[in-house]
Amino acid sequence: MAGVGLSLLVGYGLAAWLVYSLLVWFWESRPPLWTTVVIVGVTTLVVGYLSYQYGTSQLLASVDAADLPRERAPELYRRADRLAAEMRIETPRLLVADMAVPNALALGSPADGAVVLDRSLFRLLSPSELEGILAHECAHLESRDSLVQTLAYSGLRTVVGIVTVLLSPALLFLTGLARGVAWIRGRPTRWAEGTVGQFRLLIGNGVVVLLFVLTLVIRAHSRRRELAADDRAASVTGDPLALARALAKIDRVRDPNWSLLSPLYTRGDEDGTLGRVLSTHPAVDERIERLRGRARGTEPRRIR
Template identity: 55%
Template sequence: MSATRTAPRALLVLVGFAVLCCYAGLAALSYLGLATLWLSAPDPATTLAIVVGVGLVVGYLSYRFGRTQLLSQLEAVELPRSRAPTLYRRLDGLADRMDVEPPTVMIAQLPTPNAFALGSATGGVIVLDRSLFRLLSLEELEALVAHELAHLEGYDAFVQTLAYSVFRTIAGLAVVGLLPALLLIGGLARSIAWMRGRPQAWPETVFGRVVRWAERGVAVALLAVTALVRAHSRRREFAADDRAANVTGNPLALARALRRIQRVADTRRGLLSPLYVHADEREDAWSRLFSTHPSTDDRVERLADRARRSSGTRNRIEIQ
């Protein structure tokens, strides 16, 4: 091998060795930091309690400030009782029959006709799109409000936010625990790629493939957590439908409201909040798996079945 080729080759090997030393140093520092924390940490049960507590605090702060920010972004304004006395009378009646205090009702210009609830049973907010007052009858609007009150009664949005925060905190700590090994393996992958003269091809090395598989594992874990939270959200939507049907005694009113909202929403695609009473109707399996809401058709059919059972009829009820 000529001297003109030996010098660049040696330089690449030297750079690869330097890269490995840097990553190994970072891995050692992170390992020492984690080892120090481990030695000074309390027993596993206390540590788990601290982790869960941190997740809950972060989730609470995120929900608290996120709620204020969302209402500000939507430019939602409180609906005075003098502007909708009949709606408020029905709202007060529903609240008396449910384990919830009358919430603050706010109106906003949402991307599509929709409604959502924020807060809890003792300090909730229901946001209604302005168009709902002309799109729905009073009975349909009452059923929709009852659905949102059911979410407040069950602390649904709050619980989901806290659960997701705790899961993300635990997943983040797991990644931190693997950091020393990932840094060392990543350094080996990049070092070998430099020594081969192809620094951009480090993902193709054996160690690079290990790093990619680890990243995919973290991504799959986060997707699994998200899928579990979304599945719980879909169950709570069905539960809120059932609760609204119970307190109003009129499941068809909610079914008609959902169908009307869906019909208009299908013509106006926009960014929809997972808190909304109606979400995008998408048919592929992945979308259904990560959807926050069941399909409107499923919800309407369940409500229609409930109406059939309560009336004792076997005839199919069509919701227009």
């Protein structure tokens, strides 16, 4: 056991030294600091944009969406044209799909956006309510929300990756020291209980906390954009109650006692505080109340 412990100390120590040497070599041979920052930033944006483009095509393929011909839905296209002119975007490509749940989603940019509608929405919603949902999705296109979210997650991965690489020599050395000492002392499964093991876990948990905090920031921004899209849709259509009714109908379908359609996922807020702060959508009740407040002529509550 002492031999295994010494082997672990040497192995982890060599790995930590190699990683540290590579980091020192990179730091000494790096371009100027601002050039490095620009290179990392541009690479992050490019990777994020490529991920966005690939993810968009993959998502359309996964839902098996089909184009909705203009002659099949002239009234819907008339409303889409009016919304696009009001928001100064190109009329989005309209597609229909048989999703697992009634839903709508916006993909692309103001110049070449697409809105995918689940077929069940045409049975569930009235024309004005469907227009409210369409306006909400067009608001996402207008603000490029899907692209911004993808770039934000790309930046998150970059930050966490850089921090992890910088801490990797210390993590490797501390892990080897804790495991080696535990083997030498005859307690190989209790390496994390000592002072060194606890310190190593503290550093590792710090990286996890950083990831969690940055994720909370991105999710909070996503919820803020959902409320902003609601406000924009209500402003463009001039009928906030139509969007409120649409959200209420969609949310009601989630009730298992309501057998008209399959359960619907409209908000992404699970039960409990943690589920709410990690949700990408605010609670439907909050969204409906804000829209009803607009209809009463009161200012919407400040977006949290």
